[in-house]
Amino acid sequence: xxTIQDFSGYQPTWCPGCGDWGIGIAIKSALIxxxxxxxSLFVAxxxxxxxxMNDFLNAYAMHGLHGRSIPNAxxxxxxxxxxxxxxxAGDGDCYGExxxxxxxxxxGNHDITVIVHDNRVYGLTTGQSxxxxxxxxxxxxxxxxxxxESVDPLSLAITQGASFVAQAFAGDAIHMSQMIxxxxxxxxxxxxxxxxxxxxxxxxxTYPYYMKRVYKIDDNHxxxxxxxxxxxxxxxxxxxxxxxxxxxxxxxxYHEQLIQLELxxxxxxxVRFIDFKPLTQYFK
Amino acid sequence: MKTFVxxxxxxxxxxxxxxGLAFSKIASRLGxxxxxxxxxxxxxxxxxxxxxxxVSDERVGSSPGKIDFLVCLNKQTFDFNKDRLSENSxxxxxxxxxxxxxxxxxINVPFKEILSSLKGQLIMKNTIxxxxxxxxxxxxxxxxNELITQQFGRKxxxxxxxxxxxxxxxxxxxxxxxxxxxxxxLSPLNSESQLVVTGNEAFSLxxxxxxCRMYVAYPMTPSSSVLTTLAAWQKNSKMVVRHAEDEISxxxxxxxxxxxxxxxxxxxxxxxxxxMVESVSYAGIAEIPIVIFISQxxxxxxxxxxxxxxxxxxxxxxxxxxxxxxxxxAPGDMEEMITLSAEAFNLADMYQVPVIILSDMFLSxxxxxIKESFVTNFNKSFKINRGKTIVxxxxxxxxxxxxxxxxxxxxLIPGAEGAFYQANSYExxxxxxxxxxxxxxxxxxxxRALKMQTYLQxxxxxxxxxxxxxxxxxxxxxxxxxxxxxxxxQKKLLLNTKTAYIHFTQIFxxxxxxxxxxxxxxxxxxxxENNSEAQFGKLLQMELGISxxxxxxxxxxxAISQEDIINKVNSK
Numbered sequence: 001x002x003t004i005q006d007f008s009g010y011q012p013t014w015c016p017g018c019g020d021w022g023i024g025i026a027i028k029s030a031l032i033x034x035x036x037x038x039x040s041l042f043v044a045x046x047x048x049x050x051x052x053m054n055d056f057l058n059a060y061a062m063h064g065l066h067g068r069s070i071p072n073a074x075x076x077x078x079x080x081x082x083x084x085x086x087x088x089a090g091d092g093d094c095y096g097e098x099x100x101x102x103x104x105x106x107x108g109n110h111d112i113t114v115i116v117h118d119n120r121v122y123g124l125t126t127g128q129s130x131x132x133x134x135x136x137x138x139x140x141x142x143x144x145x146x147x148x149e150s151v152d153p154l155s156l157a158i159t160q161g162a163s164f165v166a167q168a169f170a171g172d173a174i175h176m177s178q179m180i181x182x183x184x185x186x187x188x189x190x191x192x193x194x195x196x197x198x199x200x201x202x203x204x205x206t207y208p209y210y211m212k213r214v215y216k217i218d219d220n221h222x223x224x225x226x227x228x229x230x231x232x233x234x235x236x237x238x239x240x241x242x243x244x245x246x247x248x249x250x251x252x253x254y255h256e257q258l259i260q261l262e263l264x265x266x267x268x269x270x271v272r273f274i275d276f277k278p279l280t281q282y283f284k
Numbered sequence: 285m286k287t288f289v290x291x292x293x294x295x296x297x298x299x300x301x302x303x304g305l306a307f308s309k310i311a312s313r314l315g316x317x318x319x320x321x322x323x324x325x326x327x328x329x330x331x332x333x334x335x336x337x338x339v340s341d342e343r344v345g346s347s348p349g350k351i352d353f354l355v356c357l358n359k360q361t362f363d364f365n366k367d368r369l370s371e372n373s374x375x376x377x378x379x380x381x382x383x384x385x386x387x388x389x390x391i392n393v394p395f396k397e398i399l400s401s402l403k404g405q406l407i408m409k410n411t412i413x414x415x416x417x418x419x420x421x422x423x424x425x426x427x428x429n430e431l432i433t434q435q436f437g438r439k440x441x442x443x444x445x446x447x448x449x450x451x452x453x454x455x456x457x458x459x460x461x462x463x464x465x466x467x468x469x470l471s472p473l474n475s476e477s478q479l480v481v482t483g484n485e486a487f488s489l490x491x492x493x494x495x496c497r498m499y500v501a502y503p504m505t506p507s508s509s510v511l512t513t514l515a516a517w518q519k520n521s522k523m524v525v526r527h528a529e530d531e532i533s534x535x536x537x538x539x540x541x542x543x544x545x546x547x548x549x550x551x552x553x554x555x556x557x558x559x560m561v562e563s564v565s566y567a568g569i570a571e572i573p574i575v576i577f578i579s580q581x582x583x584x585x586x587x588x589x590x591x592x593x594x595x596x597x598x599x600x601x602x603x604x605x606x607x608x609x610x611x612x613x614a615p616g617d618m619e620e621m622i623t624l625s626a627e628a629f630n631l632a633d634m635y636q637v638p639v640i641i642l643s644d645m646f647l648s649x650x651x652x653x654i655k656e657s658f659v660t661n662f663n664k665s666f667k668i669n670r671g672k673t674i675v676x677x678x679x680x681x682x683x684x685x686x687x688x689x690x691x692x693x694x695x696l697i698p699g700a701e702g703a704f705y706q707a708n709s710y711e712x713x714x715x716x717x718x719x720x721x722x723x724x725x726x727x728x729x730x731x732r733a734l735k736m737q738t739y740l741q742x743x744x745x746x747x748x749x750x751x752x753x754x755x756x757x758x759x760x761x762x763x764x765x766x767x768x769x770x771x772x773x774q775k776k777l778l779l780n781t782k783t784a785y786i787h788f789t790q791i792f793x794x795x796x797x798x799x800x801x802x803x804x805x806x807x808x809x810x811x812x813e814n815n816s817e818a819q820f821g822k823l824l825q826m827e828l829g830i831s832x833x834x835x836x837x838x839x840x841x842x843a844i845s846q847e848d849i850i851n852k853v854n855s856k
Contacts, residue, residue, distance in 0.1 A: 039702060064536065079541040260522040
């Protein structure tokens with residue numbers, strides 16, 4: 001049985017009060033509750049404040065390039081599908097630079113859990129606006145206010161084939177941990193979008209801002225209905241933020257549909273292929 | 285040596301490629317060596333396709349120039365190729381379509397009439413033409429009919445016999461009307477079983493022999509047939525073949541697979557590789573093994589997608605930001621493609637670096653035949669070498685990037701109990717954690733560079749020299765796919781000029797002390813490259829300080845021809 005200590009690497013370098021602290025703890029406690037250990041876990045980290053969790057969370061991890069953690073995770077999962085696979089990324093990372101990968105990973109229903117630190121700003125590069133920034137948001141890169149509408153990651157995921165979509169708030173560690181745990185337990189592509197105040201660079205979407213606007217999704221919500229789920233997701237444009245599972249359906253994951261993968265034996269562990277005859281006959 | 289050239293041309297979409305390949309396979313099964321070459325525009329329909337096959341009783345790797353049998357399914361084929369005909373050449377055509385003006389021997393076969401009498405579709409014209417060709421070459425339809433069965437068998441015997449009758453009509457028309465013209469050029473030879481493969485198929489075979497378990501790609505001419513070949517084999521081979529959403533996803537998926545412990549490769553052309561290079565740099569710093577297959581085509585940008593060039597050599601050698609080691613290999617023929625590709629996976633694992641296989645359209649899409657026993661024997665003798673890859677760590681505190689005397693650290697396959705580590709794209713400490721400390725940075729940069737010193741001392745192979753270097757008057761220097769044409773020219777020149785050929789397959793890095801002596805003799809050196817800037821020449825200058833002023837450079841999208849080389853040789 002692993003402990004928080006087993007998963008804890010170096011002392012984090014996040015700003016005091018940053019939502020990343022809470023997310024870090026929520027991830028670790030979900031992993032412990034699931035009985036996982038650093039040796040049974042793949043994590044693909046992006047680049048950004050979120051990705052810097054790489055030094056603070058012990059696992060078999062790739063701390064790759066900005067935007068590319070999802071394909072890294074897909075590759076790891078296909079090579080060894082017996083390992084639990086997480087992506088820890090930021091909003092710019094996952095919805096901007098890596099937007100194409102995000103969209104296609106949803107389609108593929110790859111069995112990975114994508115945890116996005118959504119602070120609506122670029123923290124590590126000192127405060128430019130992110131794809132999830134609200135229209136009109138003033139930042140160093142958009143001093144006259146951002147012209148684009150914000151990305152709605154929840155609707156995007158739901159409509160493109162993700163089979164589990166949830167939202168959490170960095171100010172509610174217990175709920176956040178529950179969502180992460182559910183997402184990991186789900187077979188198929190799962191997204192947990194975490195609303196996370198950036199205390200240093202985002203003076204709009206603060207803890208008090210969210211405290212006033214978040215609410216828990218009640219039991220009457222139909223999680224299997226795309227329409228109901230998208231309706232909830234679109235509330236972001238009215239500055240209402242539902243927390244909980246918006247959408248959850250069960251479909252076979254990508255690796256479960258690959259005929260070349262054996263259930264009990266991973267691609268890494270299977271025997272070497274040596275029977276060339278059937279392949280070379282075509283060349284005669 | 286008995287060699288002849290058969291060439292068929294017609295409108296794109298009318299089965300030129302299938303027919304050409306059938307001709308290559310027939311000649312191959314009859315025991316001949318073949319080399320073929322296709323030309324096609326970047327269109328699905330409406331352009332002009334040609335398929336040229338060189339047939340010989342000895343190994344061949346290029347076209348001699350003259351066409352002996354020209355099959356014209358339209359007038360364009362004749363117009364584009366008439367300058368390559370002689371008085372002894374044969375032109376197979378249909379006088380209802382056009383009348384060739386030539387001194388060559390005319391073989392009129394009424395394609396249109398036969399088609400309408402048998403109620404055939406236009407695409408069956410090529411079947412009639414191939415039947416006619418086989419009659420003219422003095423062989424029978426046995427093998428062609430077998431190939432028809434292979435192709436249409438699953439559609440039922442009716443479809444097979446429907447197709448066979450077109451071959452039969454063309455065949456018997458020539459027997460009846462041109463009996464005196466029949467050439468006995470395809471009498472069966474005694475030969476062991478041969479395989480007709482393209483460079484892309486040869487790479488695919490090499491990858492499987494080397495136990496590659498994950499191939500990821502996004503289609504890009506002329507590399508796409510690696511993807512489709514490996515995808516077609518996946519039921520048998522159990523390789524995971526993924527067509528990802530873009531080239532950036534392609535290489536990052538493969539890096540994920542490689543990190544997790546399976547041999548992984550990607551394939552693309554120059555433009556796709558341009559999208560991948562940031563990730564190549566990641567593989568460099570994180571020391572993740574990866575094999576990258578690049579089939580070059582003329583750039584820049586979209587360039588000429590279906591033509592050939594060796595224009596991406598320096599781009600490949602210098603690809604990726606920052607300083608990190610990589611290995612670039614360039615096979616020259618099908619055998620080298622199989623062996624070097626298999627070897628590439630070993631080198632990637634042993635040195636934990638990106639290893640690039642550099643092909644081009646000419647090598648990737650041309651067919652040549654190789655002995656089946658070559659593949660069988662190589663597969664038997666090839667040893668998987670994963671270098672310092674380990675599956676468990678006895679060390680209590682496993683350090684992924686631990687320094688060592690050869691620069692290579694033990695690489696633990698994830699999943700091992702009691703351990704964990706990260707493959708970090710940031711500069712890192714020996715244990716993988718991010719660092720910005722001066723001495724740790726220097727330690728890791730030095731460690732990575734040391735891997736290439738170890739490679740040069742242990743696994744660098746001096747270029748092969750064909751011919752007698754000491755006795756030669758002229759020394760050709762070239763790399764990759766130019767091998768075929770240069771070896772053919774050496775044979776042609778044999779009686780008049782003594783030549784040697786230094787054939788580079790290990791392009792980068794170069795071992796100065798091994799290569800320099802080959803290039804420092806009192807000889808007339810001629811550098812041959814399929815690009816406009818003599819890129820390999822520049823690399824030799826940079827790495828060895830050697831300059832080769834006399835060059836043959838071709839950059840019109842076509843491969844170097846025998847004539848290009850012979851003219852240069854005779855120019856002095």
